[in-house]
Amino acid sequence: MEFNKDSLRLDARAVAESLFETILRQTRGILKKSGAVVGISGGIDSSVVAALCARALGPEKVLGVMMPEKDSAGESKELAEKLANKFGFETVVENISAGLAGMGCYRRRDEAIRQVFPEYDDSYACKITMPTNILEKNTYNVFTLTIEKDGKSQSKRMPLGAYLQVVAASNLKQRLRMTTLYYQAEKRNWAVAGTGNKDEHMQGFFVKYGDGGTDLKPIAHLYKIQVYQLAEYLGIPDEIIKRIPTTDTYSAEVTQEEFFFGLDFYNMDMLWYALEHNVPPAKAAEVLNLSEEQVRRGYANIERKVKATEYLRMPPLEIESS
Amino acid sequence: MATVQQSDVRKKLKDFITETFLVGSDVESISDSDSFMEKEIIDSTGVLELTSYLEEEFGITVEDNELTPDNLDSVDKLVNFIQGKTG
Numbered sequence: 001m002e003f004n005k006d007s008l009r010l011d012a013r014a015v016a017e018s019l020f021e022t023i024l025r026q027t028r029g030i031l032k033k034s035g036a037v038v039g040i041s042g043g044i045d046s047s048v049v050a051a052l053c054a055r056a057l058g059p060e061k062v063l064g065v066m067m068p069e070k071d072s073a074g075e076s077k078e079l080a081e082k083l084a085n086k087f088g089f090e091t092v093v094e095n096i097s098a099g100l101a102g103m104g105c106y107r108r109r110d111e112a113i114r115q116v117f118p119e120y121d122d123s124y125a126c127k128i129t130m131p132t133n134i135l136e137k138n139t140y141n142v143f144t145l146t147i148e149k150d151g152k153s154q155s156k157r158m159p160l161g162a163y164l165q166v167v168a169a170s171n172l173k174q175r176l177r178m179t180t181l182y183y184q185a186e187k188r189n190w191a192v193a194g195t196g197n198k199d200e201h202m203q204g205f206f207v208k209y210g211d212g213g214t215d216l217k218p219i220a221h222l223y224k225i226q227v228y229q230l231a232e233y234l235g236i237p238d239e240i241i242k243r244i245p246t247t248d249t250y251s252a253e254v255t256q257e258e259f260f261f262g263l264d265f266y267n268m269d270m271l272w273y274a275l276e277h278n279v280p281p282a283k284a285a286e287v288l289n290l291s292e293e294q295v296r297r298g299y300a301n302i303e304r305k306v307k308a309t310e311y312l313r314m315p316p317l318e319i320e321s322s
Numbered sequence: 323m324a325t326v327q328q329s330d331v332r333k334k335l336k337d338f339i340t341e342t343f344l345v346g347s348d349v350e351s352i353s354d355s356d357s358f359m360e361k362e363i364i365d366s367t368g369v370l371e372l373t374s375y376l377e378e379e380f381g382i383t384v385e386d387n388e389l390t391p392d393n394l395d396s397v398d399k400l401v402n403f404i405q406g407k408t409g
Binding site: 141142144157158159160300304 | 374
């Protein structure tokens with residue numbers, strides 16, 4: 001097959017029209033719900049999903065739920081409100097900080113951080129990141145913990161116990177957001193629309209039964225760079241399109257590239273498309289202006305992430321009755 | 323490192339990997355040169371578990387820049403790595 005720089009170019013209009021029909025059919029026809037609730041963060045993915053739902057179901061049948069907490073970026077709420085004003089759907093703000101504190105989210109996370117940095121307290125910001133040189137060398141996808149204060153940062157690899165506890169505590173945020181969305185959805189007899197794109201869904205950049213716990217996933221088949229194309233077509237506000245995708249999970253600013261993907265979205269999506277379509281490394285290298293070795297490392301990294309996170313996409317394992 | 327100690331290290335490693343990461347397989351089913359990544363035996367979380375084991379069992383420190391498949395991705399590579407740190 002032909003592989004070139006435009007291989008991921010969409011007919012955005014046709015894709016959008018198809019998604020309007022699909023969302024309507026899934027929500028009303030299959031789920032028997034008359035509307036959709038979307039968690040909106042001011043980010044590109046939730047904005048596209050909310051806009052798609054508003055166009056598919058009617059803006060009066062969509063609720064945008066903003067769920068800030070202690071570590072959320074300040075501009076998230078403002079951008080989400082701008083989106084809602086443009087597409088005409090209602091919003092509600094559910095601050096989940098108290099709920100998270102009650103569940104011990106911050107306490108448990110900080111306790112784990114102090115196993116690595118005993119001096120860590122509320123005066124610091126923190127984040128965890130993965131290697132971002134995945135094309136340059138064969139690396140493991142192992143997280144590094146960074147704490148920041150007064151313009152200075154310190155980074156260390158986390159021992160296993162601390163790493164697992166930081167992640168488990170932080171995942172409470174996505175799980176409490178899921179709970180909150182279902183409250184808002186069920187009181188209206190509406191569905192919860194997920195906002196994960198293909199990169200997130202298939203490489204496991206989501207929390208099982210957290211942001212992964214939804215009734216429909218309108219963009220989980222779209223590469224990130226395709227989501228941007230849809231955003232342009234739908235008329236998502238420029239400030240949202242230009243915003244660098246972040247995790248909005250940790251108190252220190254961390255991009256999605258630093259936190260998980262290790263690669264810019266264009267190269268990652270193109271490499272992944274090439275991998276899925278059996279494009280020889282030499283051809284991919286030529287198109288992407290990379291070396292063959294870099295392409296092989298990119299392919300290997302994506303394959304490892306997909307394989308390692310299969311369990312996140314599995315439904316509960318059941319035992320068949322004989 | 324003397325040959326006897328090397329074989330002892332090798333056995334300890336294979337026992338740990340079998341007990342921790344393998345189900346329904348015995349030690350002999352994985353060859354010493356098999357890549358853990360290619361055989362999908364150990365993922366990134368497993369690498370942290372393996373690293374903790376190496377540090378506790380053999381009294382070594384695995385530095386960040388040593389946490390690479392070149393050092394840790396097979397029994398043979400692990401034996402060489404441990405020999406380099408303790409030899």
